[in-house]
Amino acid sequence: MNTSSQSGALAPLTGGKLVLATLAVALATFMNVLDSSIANVAIPTISGNMGVSVDEGTWVITLFAAANAISIPLTGWLTQRIGQVKLFVWAILLFVLSSWLCGIAPNLPMLLGARILQGAVAGPLIPLSQAILLGSYPKEKSSHALALWAMTATVGPIVGPALGGWITDSYSWSWIFYINIPVGLFAAGVTWAIYRTRETPVKRIPIDKVGLISLIAWVGSLQIMLDKGKDLDWFTSPVIVGLGIFALVSFVFFMVWELTEKNPIIDLRLFKGRNFLGGTVAISIAYAVFFSNLVILPQWMQQYLNYRSVDAGLATAPLGIFAVLLAPVMAKIMPKSDARVLATLAFLGFAGVFFMRSFYTTGVDTWTLVVPTLLQGIPTALFFVPLTAIILSGLPGDKIPAAAGLSNFSRVFAGAVGTSLVSTGWNDRTILHHAQLAEQTSVNNPNFVASIDALQNTLGGSASQAMAFFESSLNTQAAMLGLNDIFWLSAVIFIAIIPLIWLTKPGKDGSAAAAGAGGH
Structure with a gap:
């Protein structure tokens, strides 16, 4: 995301407000990164509690990542339609809601549905947190802002596995998701209180609907094919063959469409x-x-x-x-x-x-x-x-x-x-x-x-x-x-x-x- 227009029009934050704003934005980043790693050590426990294999339990990780990947390219379009600050706060609140749904899920299908939602709403958090921080600091201090951001993002791999393991052993795996609720509510509240007067301009621009649908089609079918392939003995299964053909056709259509679309959802021309x-x-x-x-x-x-x-x-x-x-x-x-x-x-x-x-x-x-x-x-x-x-x-x-x-x-x-x-x-x-x-x-x-x-x-x-x-x-x-x-x-x-x-x-x-x- 680019905050040049915002940082050019608004003075940087200072003093206690800057410290509090940095903490809130960093916590939103931390919450997202933490959730990418905290479930890793809990997979055997979740799988055992839900009566499924560890391989099926791994879907908790892969479907989150796949949904997250699909939503990331939408960040730019959503920012222009909704505004940077509103989108960031809404993404945090929806992340909190989906975390609660993960925690109360009684079976694997409901947990996976909640994880897909969680991954999808997490997409804008990483790029927007960086953009908002850059707009809060003076230009000459941007390297300090990004160093703070990077430290927050890398604390996740330290805390995630250990915290996830401790919570799973001491309480219940559900609490690896519930802990996002107070953190997210604090981050959303403070962010809105400080940044609501620093919103970016909003304009209505069309979205590449065909590109989005074909993106979801090939990413989703490919991910399901890869996750279910082992259980169904790969290409001896008509289901896997069908998913493979559908993923390939959807991908080829997506490539052709995006390369000829005036406002593509993903600008493949960048690969030149x-x-x-x-x-x-x-x-x-x-x-x-x-x-x-x-x-x-x-x-x-x-x-x-x-x-x-x-x-x-x-x-x-x-x-x-x-x-x-x-x-x-x-x-x-x-x-x-x-x-x-x-x-x-x-x-x-x-x-x-x-x-x-x-x-x-x-x-x-x-x-x-x-x-x-x-x-x-x-x-x-x-x-x-x-x-x-x-x-x-x-x-x-x-x-x-x-x-x-x-x-x-x-x-x-x-x-x-x-x-x-x-x-x-x-x-x-x-x-x-x-x-x-x-x-x-x-x-x-x-x-x-x-x-x-x-x-x-x-x-x-x-x-x-x-x-x-x-x-x-x-x-x-x-x-x-x-x-x-x-x-x-x-x-x-x-x-x-x-x-x-x-x-x-x-x-x-x-x-x-x-x-x-x-x-x-």
């Missing part, structure tokens, strides 16, 4: 720019790998290592420590650095972290789990800002809102797709490793017979009890090997996409760098 194309593809693939691993790591810890939700959360929480500490540093070094070098260092850092994880064993201790997560905070700090700066560099000012919206749409949707693909990939690799390990479980294998006899003596039970224990160990080992494959492939992907960064042109566009701070 080398920096926008390379940067957007790189950040989307990277975020898909980054986010999907954040989802499956705590699931594995709870399902196979018997971690409680709160312990899984605490083990993954250190991710945000370096990300927060380095956020102000990034604001200072970005204008003086080549963003391509910083982004390359980020990808190398991610590759190193995932390579470390690819050597995990079923006997892994907490310290070995925490160290890569702590180190991952360093490339996380180097990740969003430089890549978004590359994406927006060289663009005229009037194109930056559309470009930011499209790149955010691509990134968030890639996160949803990546989560579905990685969950499926982990399951497939686990099945493969289970089959390979099970080949050794034959009565003709003297080592296997000796192991069962030893187990029977140790457990003091029957042969069937010993076999059940052995099968459980086999499942755990297969899941570990499958996850190691995912970690190794994740490291390879981060290395493989580095050339995308270097296809872009070098640039030190100040406005792009500033806008890049909103990449979270």
Whole structure:
């Protein structure tokens, strides 16, 4: 979003009003980012309480992300129709309402419906919070405003998993959604009290209805296909084949329509720019790998290592420590650095972290789990800002809102797709490793017979009890090997996409760098 007209017409806020306004806007951002990660550690509990598989429970995350991705490109049009401040406050209040609906949901379909609503109304919160903050500070202090914004956005990954785990274990998973209610009401109330006299101009402009409907059609059908593919045995199922064909046809129609529409909902012509194309593809693939691993790591810890939700959360929480500490540093070094070098260092850092994880064993201790997560905070700090700066560099000012919206749409949707693909990939690799390990479980294998006899003596039970224990160990080992494959492939992907960064042109566009701070 662009606040130049607003900041040009209105004086910056000062004193206590500025502090309170920053707190309110930051809390709205924090609430949104928190909700993207807080459910991760609660998925096994939610799934168990609702009598569904963990794979089905993962829909709680992916459908939120898909709905969020669809609504992001609508932010510019809605802002012009409703006004920046009103839209921001309404988005917060609807987020509060949908959070309450999530909390009271008695079954998975109702929870998923509430999460879709929550993701949809969350779309405008991130870009508007950044725009409102920039309009509140003097121009020379914009880097400080964006550093505060980035710190708020990165606190979510620290607090989310640990807070979600503690609430789930100590109270009920419903409270991971209920906590948004007081935070949201405070943020909406303070924002309205301070900013209602600082509203942006409103004008009636047409919306690309055909583009919007076709966007919802292909994104929705593709996401359902990816989420249900594993359960329905992929393309042996006529349902999956039908969804795939519908998604493909809708996508092709969407592309043709948007490229010929005068006022498209998504300006695909932006991909003609080398920096926008390379940067957007790189950040989307990277975020898909980054986010999907954040989802499956705590699931594995709870399902196979018997971690409680709160312990899984605490083990993954250190991710945000370096990300927060380095956020102000990034604001200072970005204008003086080549963003391509910083982004390359980020990808190398991610590759190193995932390579470390690819050597995990079923006997892994907490310290070995925490160290890569702590180190991952360093490339996380180097990740969003430089890549978004590359994406927006060289663009005229009037194109930056559309470009930011499209790149955010691509990134968030890639996160949803990546989560579905990685969950499926982990399951497939686990099945493969289970089959390979099970080949050794034959009565003709003297080592296997000796192991069962030893187990029977140790457990003091029957042969069937010993076999059940052995099968459980086999499942755990297969899941570990499958996850190691995912970690190794994740490291390879981060290395493989580095050339995308270097296809872009070098640039030190100040406005792009500033806008890049909103990449979270």
